[in-house]
Amino acid sequence: MPGPSKQPTNIKSLRGTTRKDRAPSGGVDLPTVDDLPEPPDWLPNIHAVKEWDRLAPILKANGLLTEGGLSPLAHLCALHGRLVQAWSAGVAPTGHLYAQYLKLCDGFGLTPAAQCKVSAAPVEAGNRFSNNGKRKSGRRTR
Secondary structure, three states: OOOOOOOOHHHHHHHOOOOHHHOOOOOOOOOEOOOOOOOOOOOOOHHHHHHHHHHHHHHHHOOOOEHHHHHHHHHHHHHHHHHHHHHHOOOOOOHHHHHHHHHHHHHOOOOHHHHOOOOOOOOOOOOOOOOOOOOOOOOOOO
16 A cells, blocks of 8 residues: 655745655656736636636735646636536536546645645744843843
């Protein structure tokens, strides 16, 4: 039975769990997206385009949108568009279609269970022990 899957370095940075001694040697670290790209023109419907316009800024703001993640995001949005289209037509989508959608959502940390795996990087606080062993300045009273 294999152990837990390895997390990308940018996810470890967001969680605050990066360590130089455990940095991957020779692993691929995909660059994050600087500018939000337009939705692909192959998305199946307006619902998919709206989902792209909703999710892409959220993922970019949290450092989760990489150059390699653009295609999976597009597929996530396409599946969302097909699901909404099916529900709007009064047809229940297949379980397989819904399972694919949920798996992609988990990959981007968009479900409640996946959100606890990814969090913002912690804010560095000052060293609260920096004054240990030092006398306070000022007059001492006896």
